[in-house]
Amino acid sequence: MIAEKMQGLVDNNSVIRQMFEEGLKMAEEFGKENVYDFSLGNPNVPAPEKVKETIKRLAEEEDPVALHGYMSNAGFPDVRKKVAQSLNKRFGTSFHENNIMMTVGAAGGLNCALKALIDPGDEILTFAPFFLEYKNYAANFDGKLIAVRPDTATFQPDFEDFEAKITKRTKAVIINNPNNPTGVIYSEETIKRIASILEKKQKEFGTVIFIISDEPYRELVYTGAQVPYITRYYRNTIVGYSFSKTLSLPGERIGYLVIPDEAEESERLFQAVTIANRVLGFVNAPSLMQKVVAECLEEKADTGYYAKNRDVLYDALQKYGFGCIKPEGAFYMFIKSPTEDEREFVTAAKKHHILLVPGSSFMCSGFVRLAYCVAYETCVNSLPGFEALAKEYSLI
């Protein structure tokens, strides 16, 4: 009775639910404080105080008909203008309000971008390991998601494989920078190389290939790391942003798309994503939250909190002999599994009440993802478990 395309998703979902329920059961059995759940990418630092103050002030002062009302499907013009100005100030760009569409989170924005661009059978490249939901987003429009091999020494892309996988049907390349699940930032050199390969292939095939840059972690970077602003390196770029992580508002579903003037048929593309926002049923980004984020563009949830978690875990895992690149951004660590089948390692970790996600869930087996957006105590208290695992696998 259910749509054929959904059958597999429903069947597979019970597996994820099983994992989730197992975690709950463990917490019940051993006490929540004795289970080290690193499986979920859910921010656990509060939104900045200014978010709260702004919500209260807007509710009190603004005309409710305007504050909670419809606006253009692209969002409130004044909000879009403020977002453009903030980007210009920070990245030396020259966006205006008609380059910015407010979206229902980054996920909503990505779907609008794909709806605007993808014909059935079009190919969308992305770099493994990647957030598996991209596959579902591509499938929404009958696009084919194709994964480019990672360089597992650096987790920068394998450029040779990238170039080889670009075809006439390649319509877009999704980049996630900083990266979930590796915590790696694609360097300026990487971005330039991706851009130059795409320029070459656009010419070779006479096609237009878009970079869709998914950047919910842009502001979660450590020790002064920089995330290059992609529109400065390649014309045909769509940036997808979300305030979920920067302002700790993941449940509010608020973000934006950037369609720069330089992009091919930019105006028509902006119309297309705006219409996609409407016909896909988003209609517009939540109105109160649009106004809230516009007042909080200079705010940031406490990333020092995540940095502290990263440091204590990374230093210990290094000491115990686990292979892992030091994350420069986001709140994930991608650890080399000491056994080939990383699902075996995930099971072994569970015995120490440590919950991790197998890399195969990100199309990169042999690794596991650890999400350190948890209490500092959870990180510290998990260390004896990791040490015991290191001994079991003879790493120390």
Added chain:
Amino acid sequence: MIAEKMQGLVDNNSVIRQMFEEGLKMAEEFGKENVYDFSLGNPNVPAPEKVKETIKRLAEEEDPVALHGYMSNAGFPDVRKKVAQSLNKRFGTSFHENNIMMTVGAAGGLNCALKALIDPGDEILTFAPFFLEYKNYAANFDGKLIAVRPDTATFQPDFEDFEAKITKRTKAVIINNPNNPTGVIYSEETIKRIASILEKKQKEFGTVIFIISDEPYRELVYTGAQVPYITRYYRNTIVGYSFSKTLSLPGERIGYLVIPDEAEESERLFQAVTIANRVLGFVNAPSLMQKVVAECLEEKADTGYYAKNRDVLYDALQKYGFGCIKPEGAFYMFIKSPTEDEREFVTAAKKHHILLVPGSSFMCSGFVRLAYCVAYETCVNSLPGFEALAKEYSLI
């Protein structure tokens, strides 16, 4: 470059934008108070005071990590429970939290329902005149939207045509009750008849046919009119609801789907719409607004305001000789055009600064839609224009 499916939508959009810009230009030329814009279905009464108080209180008192955080894709369990209890109290149903999925407005909910049900080529019936966006929603999943003829004397469905149009491929029937654009409520008799035709056809074809009932106007009814609660008449029903109109929160994108236990494969269907919520990019309904509406389930924006508009316009239009059914719900009036081509009448009305929408935009030519969610003065001041139009067309 843009996806083929989007090309037509983008081209067509410029027509709508033209209409909108024409309205703005008229307002500039003649003064806003001298233009009677009945073209948009945008609520113009403020949200109830309790909405404001609840937003402020939740922002002040709740843990921001929980208030703005992720939850199950179906929504906060406590919110879903409160919605179920409120429905049970009002309609004698027996829903529980796992019958309710919180959605990004009714549009988001409808798309989740269709994603869960529709295979490419499946047929979706709806009753003309109808909200044309249904066509785009069906097209998102390569479904074919098929319009059932109206009985233009009553604007209840033409049952003979309905029965004739049901085939083996019919997967769903979309009902909009109260109806946009007619303001008609499908009576209990109508609902029973639809249900019995579907029962018969399900048996005949050995198929499952869902009613998807789109009910954003459920609470906007006049003089004690009742909207039958559809799950009590037919098993295979999905109800889509939005708080946009009841609480005057259209920009906030908050609503819910009801999947009753009685529906075929109900549990699996609930899982499917929940996954659809995720993979379509909604992820979940905005979190703060979920909590807000849960506290405001007994609240209602001032429908007396709309009733007053309805009365002054309906009485005058009757007097001037225009044909029109007295609306029992929503805030629309569907007026018989005095000329066959209603677009000619729309143009004639513009000369009197009256903006209406042609019925062909709702797949029902020969009529025009008037949205009376405007200031009372706008209604009153438009009357001389209508009177003049009546004279031009020799109605009086």
